[in-house]
Amino acid sequence: DIQMTQSPASLSASLGETVTIECRASEDIYSNLAWYQQKPGNSPQLLIYDANSLADGVPSRFSGSGSGTQYSLKINSLQSEDVASYFCQQYNNYPYTFGAGTKLELK
Amino acid sequence: QVQLKESGPGLVQPSQTLSLTCTVSGLSLTSNSVSWIRQPPGKGLEWMGVIWSNGGTDYNSAIKSRLSISRDTSKSQVFLKMNSLQTEDTAMYFCARNVYNNYYFDYWGQGVMVTVSS
Numbered sequence: 001d002i003q004m005t006q007s008p009a010s011l012s013a014s015l016g017e018t019v020t021i022e023c024r025a026s027e028d029i030y031s032n033l034a035w036y037q038q039k040p041g042n043s044p045q046l047l048i049y050d051a052n053s054l055a056d057g058v059p060s061r062f063s064g065s066g067s068g069t070q071y072s073l074k075i076n077s078l079q080s081e082d083v084a085s086y087f088c089q090q091y092n093n094y095p096y097t098f099g100a101g102t103k104l105e106l107k
Numbered sequence: 108q109v110q111l112k113e114s115g116p117g118l119v120q121p122s123q124t125l126s127l128t129c130t131v132s133g134l135s136l137t138s139n140s141v142s143w144i145r146q147p148p149g150k151g152l153e154w155m156g157v158i159w160s161n162g163g164t165d166y167n168s169a170i171k172s173r174l175s176i177s178r179d180t181s182k183s184q185v186f187l188k189m190n191s192l193q194t195e196d197t198a199m200y201f202c203a204r205n206v207y208n209n210y211y212f213d214y215w216g217q218g219v220m221v222t223v224s225s
Contacts, residue, residue, distance in 0.1 A: 001169075034211040043201055043215035044152070055213065087152055091210030095167040098152040 002026050002090050006099030012107045019075045021102045023088035028068050032092035035064055035073045038101075039084045047086075048073065080106065109133040111141070111202050111216035118222050119192050129185040129202030129216060136160070136180045140205040142212060143176060143187050145198040153198075158185055160208055192223045 003026040013019045023033065031051035036044035046055040048064035051071055061076040075082055083106055088099040115127035129141060136158075143155040156166035158176045166174050175188045185202060199220050203212035 032210070036212075043203075043218055044212075045215070046206075046211065046213045049206070049209075049211050089152070089154075089211060094165060095169070096154040096210055098154070100151045 001095060002029065002093050002097050004088055004090055004097050004099040006086075006088055006102050008102060009100065010103045010105070012105045013078050014107045015078055015080065017078045019078055019082075019104065021073045021086050021088075021104075023066075023071045023073070023099050025069045025071070025090055029090045029092035031067055032090060033064075033066070033071050034089045034091065035062075036087045036089065037082075037084045038087065044087060075104075078106075109204065109214045111204065111214055113200060113202055113216045113219040115200075115219050115221065117220060118224065119196075120225050121193055121223055123192055124188060124190045125192055125196070125221060127187040127200055127202075127219060127221075129187070131183045131185070131202075131204075134204065134214075136178050136183060136185065140208050141178075141185045142203050142205055143185075144201045144203055144212070144215075145196075146201070146218075147195070147198040155187070155189075157205060159205075194223050197221065197223045 005024045007022045033051045035048040038044040052064045063074050085101045085103045087101045110132045112130050140159045142157040146152050156176045173190050178185045199218040201218045203215040206213045
C-alpha cells in the first residue's frame with residue numbers, strides 16, 4: 001500500500017496568515033492526489049483534486065501543488081472558518097489511502 | 108441536490124456482523140459509484156471499498172475477506188456488510204460518491220457511529 005505522510009500533525013496560525021500543509025507519498029502518485037477539509041463533527045469536504053484543481057465552491061485562497069511524491073496545500077489569508085483538520089488522499093493505486101491529517105487551529 | 112445518508116445499528120457485539128445502508132438521493136446508482144470510508148475516533152480515514160456504477164466492486168485488501176458491498180438500484184440504496192467485528196472496527200462509517208466514477212469523493216453522508224463492544 002502507498003503510505004501518505006502528512007506534516008505537521010498540528011498547526012497553530014493567526015488570522016490572515018498563509019499556511020502550508022505537506023503530504024509525502026511513499027512512491028510516485030503522478031498527481032493523483034486530493035485534499036479534504038473536515039470540521040469537527042462533520043464529514044470531509046473535497047477541496048482539491050488532481051493535486052492542483054480547485055473543487056466547485058471552494059474559495060480561491062485554497063491551492064494545491066506538487067508532483068511525484070511531494071505535495072502541498074496552501075491556505076492564503078487564513079479565515080476563522082478554516083479551523084479544521086485537513087487530509088490528503090492518493091488515488092493512484094489501490095487501496096486508496098489517506099494521510100493521518102493536520103489539525104489547524106487559530107493562534 | 109445530491110444527498111447520501113447512512114443508517115444502521117450504533118452498537119455491535121464482537122464477532123458479529125455489521126450491516127449498514129447508504130440511501131442516496133439526487134443521483135442514480137446506475138451512473139454513479141459509491142464508496143464506504145471509515146474513521147476511528149480521533150484518527151484518520153480508511154477507504155473500505157467501492158461499488159461501481161456497473162455493479163462491480165473493489166475492496167481494500169486489508170479487510171476484503173470480511174467485507175461485502177452491494178446495492179438495490181430501485182431503492183437507491185448501497186449496503187455494507189462486514190463480519191467478524193472486533194473492537195478496532197469501532198469507527199464513524201461514511202458513504203461517499205466517487206466523482207465521475209473516479210477515485211476521489213465529492214459528496215459524503217453525515218456518517219454513522221458504530222461501536223463494537225459487549
